[in-house]
Amino acid sequence: MSHEKRTLEFYVLAAFFILFVLFLYGPLSAILILSFQGETGGLTFPLNGVSLHWFANLFERQAVGDFGGSFKRSLVLGLMVMIVTVVVSLLAGLAFRQKFRGATALFYLAVASLVVPSIIISLGIGVVFQQVGLRPAWYTSAFGAHLTWTLPFGVLIMFAVFNRFSPAYEEAARDLGATSWQTFAHVVLPMIAPSLIGVGLFGFTLSYDEFARTLMTSGTFNTLPLEIYGMTTNVTTPVLYALGTVTTVFSFLVILATLGAILYVGRRRART
Amino acid sequence: MTVALERPAIAAAKPARRRRVSLGAVTPYLQSAPLALILGAFLLLPIIMIAVVSFWDYDFAAMYPDFLTTNYSDVLGSWVTWKTYLNTIKFAAIVWALTLFIGFWVAYFLAFHIRTTAMQMVLFLVCTVPFLTSNIIRMISWIPVLGRNGLINSTLVQLGLVPKPIEWLLYSEFAVVLAMVHLYTLFMVTPIFNTLMRIDRSLFEAARDAGASGWQVLWNVIIPLAKPGMAIGTIFVVTLVMADFSTVQVMSGGQSASVALMMKNQMSLLQYPAAAANAVVLLVLVLLMVTGILRIVDIRKEL
Numbered sequence: 034m035s036h037e038k039r040t041l042e043f044y045v046l047a048a049f050f051i052l053f054v055l056f057l058y059g060p061l062s063a064i065l066i067l068s069f070q071g072e073t074g075g076l077t078f079p080l081n082g083v084s085l086h087w088f089a090n091l092f093e094r095q096a097v098g099d100f101g102g103s104f105k106r107s108l109v110l111g112l113m114v115m116i117v118t119v120v121v122s123l124l125a126g127l128a129f130r131q132k133f134r135g136a137t138a139l140f141y142l143a144v145a146s147l148v149v150p151s152i153i154i155s156l157g158i159g160v161v162f163q164q165v166g167l168r169p170a171w172y173t174s175a176f177g178a179h180l181t182w183t184l185p186f187g188v189l190i191m192f193a194v195f196n197r198f199s200p201a202y203e204e205a206a207r208d209l210g211a212t213s214w215q216t217f218a219h220v221v222l223p224m225i226a227p228s229l230i231g232v233g234l235f236g237f238t239l240s241y242d243e244f245a246r247t248l249m250t251s252g253t254f255n256t257l258p259l260e261i262y263g264m265t266t267n268v269t270t271p272v273l274y275a276l277g278t279v280t281t282v283f284s285f286l287v288i289l290a291t292l293g294a295i296l297y298v299g300r301r302r303a304r305t
Numbered sequence: 306m307t308v309a310l311e312r313p314a315i316a317a318a319k320p321a322r323r324r325r326v327s328l329g330a331v332t333p334y335l336q337s338a339p340l341a342l343i344l345g346a347f348l349l350l351p352i353i354m355i356a357v358v359s360f361w362d363y364d365f366a367a368m369y370p371d372f373l374t375t376n377y378s379d380v381l382g383s384w385v386t387w388k389t390y391l392n393t394i395k396f397a398a399i400v401w402a403l404t405l406f407i408g409f410w411v412a413y414f415l416a417f418h419i420r421t422t423a424m425q426m427v428l429f430l431v432c433t434v435p436f437l438t439s440n441i442i443r444m445i446s447w448i449p450v451l452g453r454n455g456l457i458n459s460t461l462v463q464l465g466l467v468p469k470p471i472e473w474l475l476y477s478e479f480a481v482v483l484a485m486v487h488l489y490t491l492f493m494v495t496p497i498f499n500t501l502m503r504i505d506r507s508l509f510e511a512a513r514d515a516g517a518s519g520w521q522v523l524w525n526v527i528i529p530l531a532k533p534g535m536a537i538g539t540i541f542v543v544t545l546v547m548a549d550f551s552t553v554q555v556m557s558g559g560q561s562a563s564v565a566l567m568m569k570n571q572m573s574l575l576q577y578p579a580a581a582a583n584a585v586v587l588l589v590l591v592l593l594m595v596t597g598i599l600r601i602v603d604i605r606k607e608l
Contacts, residue, residue: 046418050414053407056487058435058500059450060450124336128336129333131332136387143344149591150541151550152569153352153588156580160351160581181348196436242440245548245551246567258441260443264554
């Protein structure tokens with residue numbers, strides 16, 4: 034199939050694919066352009082001049098609420114979720130390589146964590162905190178709520194990684210006299226490092242963009258997505274788009290940095 | 306004779322091995338404990354709590370432990386609830402059909418028509434990147450496109466195709482479905498792409514040699530083998546749509562309802578027991594759907 038001449042099927046599907054990509058990126062680029070809207074411009078085209086007015090507006094507290102604070106909270110929360118997700122998923126992935134009591138139950142609990150509607154988890158954690166007498170906060174209840182969303186992804190990825198991981202490498206290391214810690218640190222870890230970076234990226238971005246689970250669990254202070262969600266109902270100026278552009282550019286930078294890290298790790302492994 | 310020779314060796318190795326085995330037996334429990342603890346505290350416990358609270362009494366200020374079934378009879382006895390559930394299921398069905406169609410052909414193109422692995426990965430990343438950006442921003446980004454003075458309407462009016470802007474593009478059920486397809490198609494593309502990549506290509510040659518046409522190969526070879534991927538994608542899309550409140554709220558402009566949106570409104574009125582009863586019903590419905598789909602596919606084998 035793949036070494037024949039390009040068929041009509043190819044061109045039809047290629048056109049379909051290009052349309053799909055335009056569908057994915059078209060609206061995003063509209064926001065990107067409109068965030069440079071002139072001072073008198075509105076929420077839609079045409080552009081009334083070009084300015085950085087709306088970006089400057091972002092940093093005025095009264096215009097958009099607490100953008101700087103919510104960004105900081107989301108950033109810290111994302112990093113916390115990322116670290117815990119990587120460590121816990123890695124450990125769970127290692128555990129699932131052996132048979133143990135309750136392995137199937139735990140696996141399906143992780144899958145359940147993925148399919149249970151976010152708002153139910155949000156409501157449940159909110160009610161639990163209320164009944165126990167704890168005050169919900171972004172670094173406690175929302176932190177836990179985010180983990181129920183990022184961990185299943187991390188666990189499933191690690192599960193898939195170890196499914197394809199040949200035990201022959203570890204046997205070889207052990208035959209050469211390595212202890213089980215040495216085997217893990219010098220053989221297993223470098224081989225799965227790119228996947229771990231991927232899990233970290235998932236952990237961070239899913240948390241950074243999450244808001245359905247944060248809704249009832251963030252307490253007094255909003256995370257960035259909650260701030261944006263609030264703005265959709267009461268902000269009618271392009272400052273909304275400026276915020277969208279800033280967070281999207283930030284997400285893109287995170288993705289680029291991660292890809293760079295994966296390539297770097299892969300190349301270093303190839304050299305040694 | 307060999308048996309006699311091996312015996313002392315086994316005996317000598319035994320103490321050391323026993324130690325390792327007893328340590329090794331605990332290891333998986335220690336390794337899986339953090340995951341079990343976190344999911345227990347932030348998934349199981351809250352769900353149990355919701356089930357308990359759904360039987361409680363409440364007024365405008367607080368809730369009171371009790372064992373009432375009125376929350377359920379209120380939920381199940383109201384015509385509005387049934388209409389909302391039907392509406393949510395309708396969204397799920399439409400979005401599922403569209404994402405399955407789009408997702409399958411995108412994955413098919415990537416898997417069978419792109420010749421180099423590097424190009425496959427690049428194009429796959431192009432599809433993945435928007436998924437890693439904010440959902441709300443991606444929703445909002447439709448406003449300048451679909452709005453009354455948006456790109457589509459102003460183009461259509463300028464071309465003289467329509468006399469005045471089309472009103473149903475934004476803040477309508479159409480907008481909700483469009484935004485959901487935009488947000489969730491990747492959840493179909495990824496698992497289907499994954500299964501397609503694992504199909505043994507020699508099967509196509511075998512089918513061709515046996516006289517199958519292109520459509521027959523697609524229908525009798527590719528689609529049956531892609532079913533597990535479609536099933537996993539279906540689980541993602543269906544559960545995401547069933548749980549959605551933000552897309553429905555933002556894109557319909559308050560003109561349409563979903564179960565989760567109804568719950569959210571009850572929560573903002575502090576009617577937690579009512580929201581909890583709704584949550585239990587929604588959870589049962591979603592879990593029934595998922596177990597139904599899991600009969601088709603064993604997730605553990607597909608990873």
